Amino acid sequence: MMLNLYGHPFSSYTQKALIALYENDTAFQFRSLEDKQAAAEWAALWPIKRFPLLLDDDRSVMEASVIIEYLDLHYPGRSPLLPTDRHAAIEVRFMDRFFDNYIMTPMQKIVVDRLRPEENRDLFGVADARRALDTAYGWLNEKMEGREWAAGEDFSLADCAAAPALFYADWAHPIDNALVNVKAYRQRLLARPSFARAVDEARPYRAYFPLGAPDRD
Secondary structure, three states, rough: OEEEEEEEOOOOOHHHHHHHHHHOOOEEEEEEOOOOHHHHHHHHOOOOOOOOOEOOOEEEEEEEHHHHHHHHHOOOOOOOHHHHOOHHHHHHHHHOOOOOOOHHHHHHHHHHHHOOHHHOOHHHOOOOOOOHHHHHHHHHHHHHOOOOOOOEEEOOOOHHHHHHHHHHHHHHHHOOOOOHHHHHHHHHHOOHHEEEHHHHHHHHHHHHOOOOOOOOO
């Protein structure tokens, strides 16, 4: 049975899993939640209703980071996304958590707030999220000094997390031009064929971005 990935092309976490699949040309069927039948199947498989979800025969695998580790273990390809060295793997997993928790989470706070009625918006929370992003951008700028990819020389799980996180975060709260290492890293990610493919597949849905998708990228 072919692998099935349930998700939405415009979803940052779906893109994170797609990058891993595209990196290794892993055969799978994409079950877009734009399709009502796919959405119904996904909801039945995972009542928490968070995506992406990978279905491998009758086994459901949830959460993008876990999906990527599962693929690396059960469907290894030419480009391992986690190093076999356990010490190196710790750095990869930490950077994965950094992008999810300290870039993606505050970015989503800003985006979700815009979806609320104006009278229910959280100005304090959004300001705090913007400060958090500035802090994370600054830390990352130092971390990326002399690095090509998030955890060193090899493209990894951490970069699968970084690509959509920095892509959308820069839309929601632009990265300062002075942070040259972060800006350059974001451009390398956009040039990576696996992520470029995910970005292109999501273009038809840019109207969904509540802050207004910028006329770039």
